[in-house]
Amino acid sequence: MNSMIRLLDVREFNRITTAEIAREAEVTEGLIYKYFRDKKDLLYQVLMELFRQVIDKIESETAAVSGAHEKLKTFIRASVASYADSRVFSRIILLEVRNSQSFFASNAYGLVRQYSGMLARILQEGMDAGEFAPDIEIRALREIIFGAIEHACLSCIIFNREIEVDRVAGQLCRVLFGGITHRDQEKQQRSTT
Amino acid sequence: MNSMIRLLDVREFNRITTAEIAREAEVTEGLIYKYFRDKKDLLYQVLMELFRQVIDKIESETAAVSGAHEKLKTFIRASVASYADSRVFSRIILLEVRNSQSFFASNAYGLVRQYSGMLARILQEGMDAGEFAPDIEIRALREIIFGAIEHACLSCIIFNREIEVDRVAGQLCRVLFGGITHRDQEKQQRSTT
DNA sequence: GAAACCAGGTAAGTAACGCTCACTCACCAA
DNA sequence: TTGGTGAGTGAGCGTTACTTACCTGGTTTC
Incomplete structure (x- = not known):
């Protein structure tokens, strides 16, 4: 698994051969299949860790932190920071696993559901407390938030740019909380940072 | 290319073999490589079309339509509708091409840039006209919008659910334009503090 | 104390797949 | 007649993920 991580840092998954993984780990190819069902299973195990x-x-x-606004802000910032911290993690989850159906049947996908559930709870809490507008659907909001986070990080990962955590998280919160419509008068400044 | 499209409708890209493509097109495998550099090039050509x-x-x-708000609303709705219209198109662009660096050097990526530029112009227009708040960065906003659209469509594509165009587009515009903060609640908080 | 067992590890091999290459054939212009 | 060209073929090559039979040294069992 460590060899896989090292290789993923410099090359994309389907350009990494089992022979390379074995060589990097200083074992034979056959041994890999004693511990992992197939090459993808190895990838999923790495992702899970x-x-x-x-x-x-x-x-x-x-x-x-307490309060739905604060919790959401923290969740978003921590998520972006996680992508920024580990390029390998980001690459696996944003680029490598999505295109195969087998991922969504794997245990690794369970962690995605768990992560997704955290946000859902925060949003529900905000709804119940009346902090968020009641005409917004939680499901839609969740997709917007995850989509925005992932897309912002994705483009950095692809073009090897550094993820500016504060900027990305700050702008996302700004748009989410206040909306983009320019309010000339009254309460226009709800900027969060 | 038509054979490829037919096959992509029922199976993911890297589970489709060149032999299958050739059989479906009623030619030999060798001929494919007279017209396309490799299997991925064929995929990119299909995507471009x-x-x-x-x-x-x-x-x-x-x-x-005119006015940045209206243009943006239309752009979002039309984008979601495009994903809803063609599952093959959605699958190629959301699932199959992202994981390989070669895509970002291909001509097909040029179309992504063109598409992305359309949104950038709409946003710039809205900024210049004072329709959108000036403290929001266009780049960040673009990532939020694309991310939200793609994520919403992606989950439908993966789990073979139908994309509810009006709901997805409507909710996204609602959040973008107005923000998620409950306004009444906000006033109450302000008067009490 | 031998037998049985078993996890860790190996080497050789296999089927499938993407891709190449030398070649054929029909057509056409000079 | 000749030479060139674009469409098409099919055998085959190298690579790759994965399998299978076997080895080895330590631990348990009777």
């Missing part, structure tokens, strides 16, 4: 750390970190950070 | 139609349609629809 990395994802667990990400989830733990985000969970502890969001638990430390 | 489909993408051109999408761009034309969105361009004509957005040209028909």
Whole structure:
């Protein structure tokens, strides 16, 4: 798994051969298949290990603040920071696993659901508390937030640019909380940062 | 290319073999490589053909309305509708091409840039006209919008659910334009503090 | 104390796949 | 007649993910 991570740092998944992985790990190819069902299973196991750390970190950070707005802000910032922290994690989840159906049947996808559930709870809490407008659907909002986070990080990952955590998270919160429509008068400044 | 499209409708790209494509097209495998550099090049050519139609349609629809808010609304709705219209197009662009660097050097990526530029112009127009708040960065906003559209469509594509164009586009515009903060609640908070 | 067991590890091999290459054939212009 | 060309073929090559039979040294079992 460590060899896989090292290789993923410099090359995309389907250009990495099992022979390379074995050589990097200083074992034979055959041994890989004693521990992993196939090459993709190895990838999913790697993802799970990395994802667990990400989830733990985000969970502890969001638990430390109160109020739906604050929790959401923290969740978004921590998520972006996680992508910024590990390029390998980002590449696996944003680029490598989505195109195969097998991923969505894997255990690794369970962690995606868990992560997704965290946001859903925050949003529900905000709805119940009346912090968020009641005419917005949680499902739609969740897709907007995840989509925005992922797209912003994706383009950085692809073009090897650094992810500017504060800028990305700040702008997203700004748009989410206040909307983009220019209000000339009254309460126009709800900027969060 | 038509054979490729037919096959993509029922199976993911890297589970389609060149032998199958050749059989479906009633030619031999060798001939494919007279017209396409490799299997991925064939995929990119297919994408370009489909993408051109999408761009034309969105361009004509957005040209028909005026005002940045209206243009943006139209752009978003037309984009979601395009994903809803062609599952093959959606699958190629959302799932199949992103994971390989070669895509971003291909001609097909040029169309992505063109499509992306359309949105950038709409946003710039809205900024210049004072319709959108000036403290929002166009780049960030573009990522939010594309991310939200793509994520919403992606989950439908993956789980073979129908894309509810009006709901997805409507909710996205609602959040973008007005923000998620509950206004009444906000006033109450302000008067009490 | 031998037998049985078993996890860790190996080497050789296989089928499938993407892709290449030398070649054919029909057509056409000079 | 001749030479060139574009469409098409099909055998085959190298690579790759994966399999299978086997080895080895330590631990348990009777």
